[in-house]
Amino acid sequence: QKEVEQDPGPLSVPEGAIVSLNCTYSNSAFQYFMWYRQYSRKGPELLMYTYSSGNKEDGRFTAQVDKSSKYISLFIRDSQPSDSATYLCAMSWYGAQKLVFGQGTRLTINP
Amino acid sequence: GAVVSQHPSRVICKSGTSVKIECRSLDFQATTMFWYRQFPKQSLMLMATSNEGSKATYEQGVEKDKFLINHASLTLSTLTVTSAHPEDSSFYICSASHGTGGNTEAFFGQGTRLTVV
Numbered sequence: 001q002k003e004v005e006q007d008p009g010p011l012s013v014p015e016g017a018i019v020s021l022n023c024t025y026s027n028s029a030f031q032y033f034m035w036y037r038q039y040s041r042k043g044p045e046l047l048m049y050t051y052s053s054g055n056k057e058d059g060r061f062t063a064q065v066d067k068s069s070k071y072i073s074l075f076i077r078d079s080q081p082s083d084s085a086t087y088l089c090a091m092s093w094y095g096a097q098k099l100v101f102g103q104g105t106r107l108t109i110n111p
Numbered sequence: 112g113a114v115v116s117q118h119p120s121r122v123i124c125k126s127g128t129s130v131k132i133e134c135r136s137l138d139f140q141a142t143t144m145f146w147y148r149q150f151p152k153q154s155l156m157l158m159a160t161s162n163e164g165s166k167a168t169y170e171q172g173v174e175k176d177k178f179l180i181n182h183a184s185l186t187l188s189t190l191t192v193t194s195a196h197p198e199d200s201s202f203y204i205c206s207a208s209h210g211t212g213g214n215t216e217a218f219f220g221q222g223t224r225l226t227v228v
Contacts, residue, residue: 034216036219042221098160099145101154
């Protein structure tokens, strides 16, 4: 069993839809949770960074962490074609140290 | 956000040769740098962690004599793939953080696609 599970998709939705991406994990020691966006042949770009359980909002993006269920989510409101990318969840027990990544979900927003 | 530059973005080399990849933090001092490897349609896998001025810590299964990491300054780390073989072909990505505390973030370079022929 992988430490972090993420549905690779692909996920295709129409422009303007609300997108829900999620990951589950098995290591209860994880305390730091991140979402990265990766365009084709590029390095990951940090979108959201949260510590422990709770919600965090930044513009059209909302990250949720439920440590009791070992489940994290990323919501994208009013999705745009420019949001089309692969979204990676990542987590660690201590900040940027030893990040463990999910497989990534390939998302396409159709105009 | 902080900028991390990785060079080259793409390299093709012959089997048996060595390749050096550079990772630079452009606008902050990177106390710690990380090197990842990503195979097609797979996740990033941490290869090693390097702190400025000290030896890198390699993850289990990563050959330290094959993947030489140098972190000589607070803005530059290099990964040298020695005696490269076709199975080393992959996407190599570095990341850098400006601290070791729990609230420090890691910023990624653009990645280097290595093809060994």
